Amino acid sequence: MRTLVEYAAGVVTLVLLTLAVMVGVLATDRTVLRPRHRVLLQPVHSALSVLAVGAVVLHVVSMIAKGYASTLDVLLPFLGGRSFEVGMGALALYLMVSVFWTGLIRARFAGSGRPWLWRVLHSGAYAAWPIALYHGFEAGRAAAAWVELSYFACALAVVATLLARLAGLFARKRGARPTRYVRLLDESTQLRSTPTVRPDRGRTARTPDVDSFDDGDYWAQLRGTAT
Amino acid sequence: MTRSALPPVTHLATPRLTAGLDEHGWLDAATHRRVHGPLRPLPTDVLVQLVDDIQLTGRGGAGFPFGRKLRAVLESARRQQRPPVVTVNGSESEPLSFKDKVLLTRAPHLVLDGAALAADAIGASEIVVAVTDDEGAERSLRAALAERQMPVPTSVHVVPHRIVSGQSGALVNGINGKKHIPPATSQRTSDAGVKSHPTLLSNAETYAQLAIAARRGPYGYTSLGLVDEPGTVLLTVTGAAARPAVMEVPTGTPLWRVLELCHAPADAAVLTGGYEGTWINPESALRATISRAGFAAVGGTLGPGVIAPIGPDTCPLGELAQVVHFLAAGSTGQCGPCRLGLPDLARSVDLIVAGTAPTALVEAAVEAVRGRGACGHPDATARMSASALMVFAADIATHGARHGCGRPVKGQLLVPPGPADTNARLSVDWSRCDGHGLCAHVLPELVSLDANGFPALPQSPVPVWLHGQARRAVRMCPALALRLTTEGHHAA
Incomplete structure (x- = not known):
């Protein structure tokens, strides 16, 4: 059991952290996802984050137990006398835990005047993740090529989603979203240009031919009141 | 007490x-x-x-x-x-x-x-x-x-x-x-x-x-009162009556005498039978006599004997909205039609007060709860609201034409303030809200989206059984724009 933890906890942390970051950034999308998808993704993001922090704690404890690092290395990154890679691991740990904490207290920022502060703090995830990846590749066992490629692909995906999100944000800031009024205008112009639902034609077809009736005065009068 | x-x-x-x-x-x-x-x-x-x-x-x-x-x-x-x-x-x-x-x-x-x-x-x-x-x-x-x-x-x-x-x-x-x-x-x-x-x-x-x-x-x-309903009845006269009282009267007493003795305003619409009773208009109030049959004859309900006239100086629709919201919050939440239907009804009454919706909306909401649920609560709420639509038809038309009647809501129907936790209200920081719409998905009972995708929140308190969902909606808001407050304090 202990060896299993020593062997796997680090890798599991990296995978969970990757998934947490990806689901987190995915949950902000509003071009493809409907509100119900985003509402589902949020608890998934939280669950992955909890698991990732749990795994990283196991990883750190098992590494200290095995003697690969000391408590001092964890408390004072880069100053404990270990390699630069281990120091980066400790740094990633701190970032992870603080980002996790901002996630826990997120609702508090709904009342405060500084939602941007929360965003900045939670964006620490974008720093923690690459640092953790670096630590994983350099300090741990040599990874297979496909593993490295997968992480690279994940990173690309996150960067792409992030760019899309930023682009969408700026587009909205410029008021590019069509309002209900604009959409109504669109619909009405479509209606007018579609021949099948033209209201005029239906009415003329049902209206009796006025001049074919004998009682011309009556119909003329009716026509007069109608117009 | x-x-x-x-x-x-x-x-x-x-x-x-x-x-x-x-x-x-x-x-x-x-x-x-x-x-x-x-x-x-x-x-x-x-x-x-x-x-x-x-x-x-x-x-x-x-x-x-x-x-x-x-x-x-x-x-x-x-x-x-x-x-x-x-x-x-x-x-x-x-x-x-x-x-x-x-x-x-x-x-x-x-x-x-x-x-x-x-x-x-x-x-x-x-x-x-x-x-x-x-x-x-x-x-x-x-x-x-x-x-x-x-x-x-x-x-x-x-x-x-x-x-x-x-x-x-x-x-x-x-x-x-x-x-x-x-x-x-x-x-x-x-x-x-x-x-x-x-x-x-x-x-x-x-x-x-x-x-x-x-x-x-x-x-x-049986020496006092009517032949069919002999004896006396205990009434609670309240609302806009200047001298509210618990009054014992023989059955058959004209309602106007009771109203007069308690200094109720003249020409007042009367809520009979309490929150779960029915409204009668001023003309009916003049004709009604105190008995179950006498009230039923003018479309009222004697119920537990509550007589609550409201004055001409208060907005009757606003008073109605307070009562409907109270009744909606009183749901235990165990039956779907009541749990979801009563907030719908309350919301539709809000829209009538704002003059932005036709009475048909309230009628639809009334139909959705009528006769459903394990107890009589949803049914009684529906009946009371339906009677108000008839009695206050003119006021509803005024609200529709002018988006209000210009009268304040004086709270003459004494809607009790709930315990501290029922005063939790949802509010939105409009400068932050970007119309993501997650709140409406998490909390469909309270939040609806307008045509542009922005949330419409009720001014009424969040019912106790929705507190968990409301906190979830606050947590989920991507723009950190939604909040839940209790009497001005920050709650979540």
């Missing part, structure tokens, strides 16, 4: 239930005997005959014939070979009604007399008196029990003050140690009520009327 917080007691004609209350704050055993005279227990058949002769009906609102209830319990007890239990419902959950609280707080011996009579006659094994948790009634009952002998063990049970906890099934649930909510499948209390015994359950005033009738006899009792 202390004695001084209760409305004053008055009467028209000879006082019966309220005899002695103009002289004494609390009728102790000796005063009670002096005012009302001695009481002898009655044999079963004599009591049943008496109840039939005076046509006693339940005074809690439904008006079920007491004689039929009595027979059902006797029959059930004989079949099951178990002694019945007598239960006095003094919980008076209708927020506008005070007559039971007045009786229990000031003349408890009369109610206990009635319960003792019934227990003696049907061979009950125990008496349970249920009261709300506002102290006055409970203290008075315990003091009264301490100075008198009851024929069987008598206990006082305290129920939480909620609109549905007075429902008989909910009351029995509570006495049996379960949650004070209406049972999902209705069972007749006469078959299996308190501790699964056959249970005679009726309202406090009903038992007091029984104690009066036992002393006066059928002829003496």
